[in-house]
Amino acid sequence: MTSESETDTKKQSRQSLEDLALRLCAARGDGKSIDPTEVAKAFAEARGEDDLAWRKWLVHVRAAAVGLARQGRLVIYRKGKPADPEDFRGVWRMGLPHGE
DSSP states (O other), X not given: OOOHHHHHHHHHHHHXXXXXXXXXXXXXXXXXXXXXXXXXXXXXXXXXXXXXXXXXGHHHHHHHHXXXXXXXXXXXXXXXXXXXXXXXXXXXXXXXXXXX
């Protein structure tokens, strides 16, 4: 059973990951996409974690990206084309929707 404080921590981490992903996409600019590992590495570094700790955040980055894509705030790309956030596999990237 998950405690209330654990749930709050997960919500805060997801919000932080969402904010970080959007900031990094905006910083890249020019409609270019970013690799999800960039978000995971930046998140782990901001938390003061060791060099390999970013790997455990990849699943959370994916969940945050899917949530943002559902909201229309982010686009998930597969092979350079927008992908369905509900059904994508393999190597992917993320970026801001065109016009933002």
